[in-house]
Amino acid sequence: MDLQAKRCMECGTVYFGDEVNAMFATVTVGLDRRVYPKTTCNPCRLTKRTQVKSQNRFVAKARDTIRRHTVRLSQWVSSTGDLADRFGWEVKRVAHDMEHAWKNGCPDCGNLFSTMVHGLGDLSVDIIDPANPPFWGINTRIMCITCNRKKARTPPRLWGANVSGWARWNRERGKRDAQPRLVQSAFEF
Numbered sequence: 001m002d003l004q005a006k007r008c009m010e011c012g013t014v015y016f017g018d019e020v021n022a023m024f025a026t027v028t029v030g031l032d033r034r035v036y037p038k039t040t041c042n043p044c045r046l047t048k049r050t051q052v053k054s055q056n057r058f059v060a061k062a063r064d065t066i067r068r069h070t071v072r073l074s075q076w077v078s079s080t081g082d083l084a085d086r087f088g089w090e091v092k093r094v095a096h097d098m099e100h101a102w103k104n105g106c107p108d109c110g111n112l113f114s115t116m117v118h119g120l121g122d123l124s125v126d127i128i129d130p131a132n133p134p135f136w137g138i139n140t141r142i143m144c145i146t147c148n149r150k151k152a153r154t155p156p157r158l159w160g161a162n163v164s165g166w167a168r169w170n171r172e173r174g175k176r177d178a179q180p181r182l183v184q185s186a187f188e189f
Contacts (some may be wrong), residue, residue, distance in 0.1 A: 003016055003017055004016065004017060004020050006020045006024060006037065008023075008024075008041035008044055009039040009040055009041070009062065010040045010041065010044040010048075011041065011043075011044050013041060015041065020037065021037075023041045023042050023043070024037040024038050024040075024041055024042065025038050025042055025045070026038065040113050046066065051185055052186035056095070057120055058095040058096075058098045058099045058102070059091060059092075059095045060062045061095070061098055061120055061123060062091050062092075062094035062095035062098055062118055063091055065094060065124075065125055066083060066084070066089050066091065066094060068095060069083065069089070069125060069127075069134070070082075070083050073127075073134055076133055076134060083134075085173060087133060087134050087135050087136055088135060088137065089134075089137035090136075091135050091163060093136060093182070094125075094136065094138075097142055098123055098142055100142075101113065101123060101142040101143075102114065102120070102123065106137070106143050106147055107141065107142075107143060107149050108143055108144070108147040108151075108163050108166075109144060109146070109166075111144060116144060118145070121145070122145050122146070123142060123144070123145075124142070124145045124148045125140055125141070125142055126140065126141050126142070126143050126147075126151060127140055128140065128156055129155075129156055130153060140158050150162075156185070177181075
């Protein structure tokens with residue numbers, strides 16, 4: 001029985017048989033579309049990507065956000081560079097604003113991102129008025145994904161009234177919760 005074996009060039013681990021196909025991604029090369037396994041195993045490749053992200057999580061989040069918004073904002077831009085040049089969506093600037101929001105919470109609901117279930121995944125960029133150009137910091141802001149989904153395409157004036165109403169409701173709830181309730185016993189007349 002001929003058992004196929006392959007060694008990872010990064011960590012030196014040797015994989016055998018079906019492990020080779022499972023542990024090495026493939027790359028398609030050339031006009032004849034030949035498929036070759038990569039020389040670094042999947043766990044090493046994943047670890048390397050994770051380490052880069054963990055060095056500055058906000059830069060990685062900013063890059064990913066800019067990339068996704070470039071697709072969504074195709075009416076305004078054709079590339080991520082175009083979004084940065086024309087509308088100020090520079091990675092450093094977006095990352096800085098995300099880090100600030102992370103420390104201070106969602107401007108609408110007031111909840112801290114660090115207490116939210118998805119953590120950094122709950123940070124989202126809202127285009128305040130989608131009908132206008134997406135200038136960074138002018139027609140954009142960072143908010144939690146829950147508030148951003150609730151807002152959707154609500155006009156800024158109506159969304160502002162919604163946020164104001166919720167803030168008033170929370171203040172009143174706080175007052176109600178702070179007041180002791182009078183409990184009437186069934187035996188009192």
